[in-house]
Amino acid sequence: MSSALQIVWIYPDLLSTYGDRGNMLILAHRAKLRGIPAETVEVRSDQALPYGDIYLIGGGEDGPQALAAQRLQADRGLHRAVDRRAVVFAVCAGYQLLGNSFFAKGAKCDGLGLLDLHSDRGPTRAVGELAGDIDPALGLPMLTGFENHGGRTHLGPEVKPLAKVRTGIGNDGATEGAWSGTVIGTYSHGPALSRNPALADLLLRWATGEETLAAADDTWHTRLRSERLGAAGLV
Amino acid sequence: MTEKKLPLRASLAASVSRTAAALSRATGRGDGSVIGGRLGMMIDPDLLAHLAAGRRIALVSGTNGKTTTTRFTAAAVGVLGDVATNSFGANMPTGHTSALARAGTTPYAVLEVDEHYLAQVLRATTPLVVALLNLSRDQLDRAKEVAMMAQLWRDALADHPGVHVVANADDPMVVYAAAAHAAAGEGRVTWFSAGQRWREDAHVCPACGAHIERDETDEDSWRCATGDLTRPAPQWTVDESAVIDPEGVRHEVKLQLPGKVNVGNAATALAVAHRFGVSPADAAPKLAEVASVAGRYAQVDRDGRNIRLLLAKNPASWLEAFDMAEEQPTLLSINARDPDGFDTSWLFDVDFAPLRGRQVLITGDRAFDLAVRLQVNDVAFTHVKSFDEAVAAVPPGRLEVIANYTAFQDIRAELDRVV
Numbered sequence: 036m037s038s039a040l041q042i043v044w045i046y047p048d049l050l051s052t053y054g055d056r057g058n059m060l061i062l063a064h065r066a067k068l069r070g071i072p073a074e075t076v077e078v079r080s081d082q083a084l085p086y087g088d089i090y091l092i093g094g095g096e097d098g099p100q101a102l103a104a105q106r107l108q109a110d111r112g113l114h115r116a117v118d119r120r121a122v123v124f125a126v127c128a129g130y131q132l133l134g135n136s137f138f139a140k141g142a143k144c145d146g147l148g149l150l151d152l153h154s155d156r157g158p159t160r161a162v163g164e165l166a167g168d169i170d171p172a173l174g175l176p177m178l179t180g181f182e183n184h185g186g187r188t189h190l191g192p193e194v195k196p197l198a199k200v201r202t203g204i205g206n207d208g209a210t211e212g213a214w215s216g217t218v219i220g221t222y223s224h225g226p227a228l229s230r231n232p233a234l235a236d237l238l239l240r241w242a243t244g245e246e247t248l249a250a251a252d253d254t255w256h257t258r259l260r261s262e263r264l265g266a267a268g269l270v
Numbered sequence: 271m272t273e274k275k276l277p278l279r280a281s282l283a284a285s286v287s288r289t290a291a292a293l294s295r296a297t298g299r300g301d302g303s304v305i306g307g308r309l310g311m312m313i314d315p316d317l318l319a320h321l322a323a324g325r326r327i328a329l330v331s332g333t334n335g336k337t338t339t340t341r342f343t344a345a346a347v348g349v350l351g352d353v354a355t356n357s358f359g360a361n362m363p364t365g366h367t368s369a370l371a372r373a374g375t376t377p378y379a380v381l382e383v384d385e386h387y388l389a390q391v392l393r394a395t396t397p398l399v400v401a402l403l404n405l406s407r408d409q410l411d412r413a414k415e416v417a418m419m420a421q422l423w424r425d426a427l428a429d430h431p432g433v434h435v436v437a438n439a440d441d442p443m444v445v446y447a448a449a450a451h452a453a454a455g456e457g458r459v460t461w462f463s464a465g466q467r468w469r470e471d472a473h474v475c476p477a478c479g480a481h482i483e484r485d486e487t488d489e490d491s492w493r494c495a496t497g498d499l500t501r502p503a504p505q506w507t508v509d510e511s512a513v514i515d516p517e518g519v520r521h522e523v524k525l526q527l528p529g530k531v532n533v534g535n536a537a538t539a540l541a542v543a544h545r546f547g548v549s550p551a552d553a554a555p556k557l558a559e560v561a562s563v564a565g566r567y568a569q570v571d572r573d574g575r576n577i578r579l580l581l582a583k584n585p586a587s588w589l590e591a592f593d594m595a596e597e598q599p600t601l602l603s604i605n606a607r608d609p610d611g612f613d614t615s616w617l618f619d620v621d622f623a624p625l626r627g628r629q630v631l632i633t634g635d636r637a638f639d640l641a642v643r644l645q646v647n648d649v650a651f652t653h654v655k656s657f658d659e660a661v662a663a664v665p666p667g668r669l670e671v672i673a674n675y676t677a678f679q680d681i682r683a684e685l686d687r688v689v
Contacts, residue, residue, distance in 0.1 A: 048473040048481065052407065052415070057618030057646070064646045081481065096415050098479055163612065181613050225615030229642045255645055259638035 039072035040242060043087030045113070046080040049103045050129055053183070055093025057226025058124065058235075062089060065235050068251045071243060084112025088242040089122040092129030094184075094224045097139035100128040107132070107147055117149050122242045123218040126227055127184055130212065130220030137186065150213050150220055151193030154186045157204070161185070164267045165223050167198030167211045175237060177201070178211065179230045179263045180223025188213070188222075197221055202267040217241045230263060232256040276320055283314035284321060284371040291368055303356060307364030310371055318363050321370035322395035324377070325354070328542050329391060331383040331423075332403025332444075334587045335535050336361065338527065339403060340382035341563045342539035346553035347378050347546050354379040359564050362387050363394065378546070385419055389426035392433065399545045400427075401436040401538050405443040406471045407616065408584040416443055417476045423447035435459045436541045439504040440466040440490060446476040446499055460516075462541050463490060463504035464534020467593070468586030470619065475499050506541045513537040513550065521554045526561045529594035565682045574666035577685070581678045583610070585619040591672045592624040599664040600625060601657075603634035603677035610675050614639040622647045631660045634677045657684045 044059045059075050066073035078084055080103060090113060095103070107113050117123060123133070131137040134152040137144055146153070165182040169175040178198045188206040190196060190213055197212030197219060198205070205211025205222050212221035219238075221227055228235040232253050240248060264270045276284065291306030310317045328347065330340045337359045344355040354373030356365045361382040370379060383391045385405070392400065402423065405416050420443040427435065428450060437448040439461040452459035466472075472482055475494035482499075485491040493500040505516040512520045513536055523536045536557050540550040562568035566581045582591040602625075606612050614636050622644055630651040632640050637653055644651045654660045657680075661669065673681055 051470070053613065054615035054618030057615070057643075060618065060646050079481075096417065098417070099474060102479055181615065183613065225613070226618040229618070229639070229646075255638060255641040259642055262638050 039074045040066055040089070040239075041074055041076060041085070041087040042066075042089045043076045043078055043085060043091065045078055045084065045090055045092045045129070046103050046106070047077050047093065048079045049099035050093040050095035052094045052096065053127075053225030055091075055126065055225055058091050058093075058126070058228045061226065061228040061232075061235050062091075062238060065232065065251060066239055069239075069249050071239070080106050084110050084116070087116060087121060089124065089238055090116060092123070092125040092132070094127030094129060096128075100132060100137070101139040101144050103129075104132040104137075104144055104146060108145065113147060114149065117216070117218060120217050122238050123149070124238055125218075125220045127182075127222055127224040130222065131186055131188065133218065133220055134188065135191075150215055150218060151191030152188055152213055153191075154188040156185055157187035161204035161222070163203055164263065165200070165203030165205055165211060166264060166267050166269055167200045167202070167205060169198045169234075170195055170214065173214070173237060175231075175233045176260075177264065177269065178221070178223060178234070179260055179267070180221070180227050181225065182222045183224055184222055201269055229256070230260055275324075277314075280314045280317055280320035283310040283317045286310055286313060287317070287368055287371040291372065303358050303360030303365045303368045304362075306371065307360070307366070307368035310367050311364060316394075318367045318370070318391075318394040321367060322379070325370075325379050326377055326546060327379040327381060327395050327397040328399040328401065328546070329381050329383045329388070329395065329397045330401045330403070330538075330542075331385050331388045332401075332438075333385060333406045333408045333584065334590070335403050335531060336382045338532060338563045338566065339401065339535040339538050340380055341560055342535055342557050343401070343542045344380040345556040345560055346539045346543035346548055347380055348556060349543070349548045349552050350378060350546060352376040352378070356382055357564065363391060366391060366395070380542075385423070388423055389429075392426055392430050396430070397433055399434045399436060399542050401542050402438060402444045402448060403535075403538065404438055404441045404466070404586070405447075406468050406584060406586040407619070408611075416471045417474075420444070420447045420476045424450055427451040431455070431458075434545055436538060436545070437461055438466075438538075439463045439502045442472040442482050442492060442494075442499060442501075443476055445502060449499065452502070459502075460506065460541050460545075461502045461504040462506035462534075462537050464508050464537055465490065465530065467531075467589045470585065506537045508533045508537050513540050513554070515540070515544075515550050519550070521550045523554050524558045526558065527563070527567050529590055531590040531593070565678065570685045572685070573661055575661055575664060575669045576667065577661070577669045577671055579678065579681065579685075580670065580672045581675070582672050583674050585616050588620040588672070595670040595672065596668060597628055598668040598670055599629040599631070600670040600672065601631045601633065601654075601660045602640060603632070603657075603671070603673035603681060604637060604640045605635040605674060605677040605680070606639075607635065607676045610677075617643040622649045625649050629664060631663055633657065633660060634673070657681050
């Protein structure tokens with residue numbers, strides 16, 4: 036086993052629709068900035084899930100989403116990873132399949148049961164800017180992203196909302212995303228970490244056990260955040 | 271076909287359409303294709319069908335390359351006479367209506383069709399040939415996802431058994447769209463191969479969900495793991511500078527437009543024109559006359575800089591643009607307005623590494639999204655607030671400009687609407 040931080044991107048052959056690669060690239064980049072050796076691993080859906088410190092799951096269409104859930108259920112590697120408190124960051128379709136159930140192609144599908152939530156279809160498609168105040172327990176600035184999904188997600192008592200919605204729909208118009216332990220799911224799709232570098236650093240801190248990371252030059256991330264939050268009328 | 275044969279209402283509608291388009295152009299509001307077509311269709315909702323009746327028409331659709339391929343095809347079919355075409359990229363039914371209303375009596379038309387409207391335009395125009403170029407991710411906040419679009423095309427073709435299809439054998443999504451049509455009768459589909467640089471949307475078989483497998487020794491070949499779909503043998507192929515026809519004859523195409531992707535577009539055009547009875551030997555020289563397409567590839571000299579405009583709208587077309595651009599100072603401009611799609615996530619699907627070592631400038635409404643992307647990609651860049659600032663920031667010589675749709679139009683306007 037390598038001593039470098041292992042960042043595992045789960046099934047890009049199935050779940051990679053909206054620049055999902057970005058989260059892997061951003062985590063690796065920010066680790067490198069801090070002198071943390073990191074390796075990225077892309078695991079295809081016909082391969083066994085390898086050991087990882089951080090697992091990423093992206094967004095995708097209904098068919099691939101259902102297939103990914105089946106393969107991960109059979110593989111059990113992600114279940115074992117969560118048991119040993121590995122970090123999981125999942126967006127959109129990937130977020131839904133961590134729950135107990137979700138809808139794909141009109142049918143209810145079994146999720147992995149790693150987050151206490153379930154998803155169904157909403158009355159409208161949620162497309163546009165998404166922003167919200169992140170759970171104060173996580174100590175992060177406001178979440179900003181772009182959402183594009185037809186689902187609505189209902190949280191159970193074992194998880195906390197990632198954020199309270201200020202703009203957009205998220206789970207249901209009131210809350211957005213969910214977290215429990217070191218597992219986070221969000222409807223902020225694609226390269227969610229590009230607008231949320233502090234969230235990227237939280238994942239790195241969880242994975243490395245470091246209390247703090249060296250400061251990074253976030254000039255461009257900060258300008259991007261200000262512009263997008265400004266466009267949503269939030270600064 | 272003459273105007274006299276049109277029903278009275280259609281004739282009036284066509285006339286209003288032309289007048290409105292001319293007014294729009296005269297007042298500097300645009301090229302008039304959309305407003306003219308829209309007014310005409312308000313008067314006669316079947317105007318497109320009326321204007322199409324009796325003509326021999328080719329439709330060209332796909333995510334990328336359709337404007338250029340339409341232009342090449344119109345040039346190739348032009349061997350026979352005047353060709354009606356929507357050369358301004360107005361590729362929805364209003365634009366088709368306007369193009370045909372403007373064209374008068376010519377029996378030939380080559381129309382670029384937005385991929386979402388293919389079924390509707392097939393119904394209205396009963397074309398001789400449909401060219402299907404490729405399908406990849408594009409404006410996903412609005413567009414149908416890729417496999418769904420392939421299914422829509424497949425369904426649309428099922429209703430038109432008589433149409434001849436010219437289709438890309440390298441793109442599994444296109445092959446899925448055309449495969450049932452091909453299986454339903456001998457000689458209904460002509461396959462071409464032009465290589466496919468972007469493959470990220472074709473990992474999974476659209477028919478069954480199994481993996482698409484690629485042969486390590488022959489990089490063009492592919493097949494679905496369950497055998498549901500395999501690459502058909504192409505009749506038309508390309509090499510670096512020539513199109514090879516079904517008889518194996520090599521036709522040198524001395525294109526002014528850069529990149530291997532345009533040799534592929536030339537092959538498609540020659541294959542379509544062949545269905546009109548135009549020999550590739552006659553058509554190939556016509557393609558060399560195309561210098562730019564609605565501003566794309568145009569070169570403009572300003573302040574000692576030779577500025578070349580490349581349009582790149584989605585990950586697949588960015589890869590092609592990097593292939594075309596010379597290793598010279600490069601301006602990238604990104605917007606996310608309505609025609610571009612509001613979602614910039616795709617920036618992370620593009621590997622900008624080919625730009626390392628060049629002087630890179632960035633601008634546009636969403637330059638900061640691009641800035642973060644380039645930083646993560648280890649590409650050094652400078653942000654500029656305007657096109658003029660970019661021109662001033664580079665030394666005399668070539669400036670390559672790569673921009674997405676509205677950013678491209680903004681820069682074109684700066685350069686006085688170059689065509």
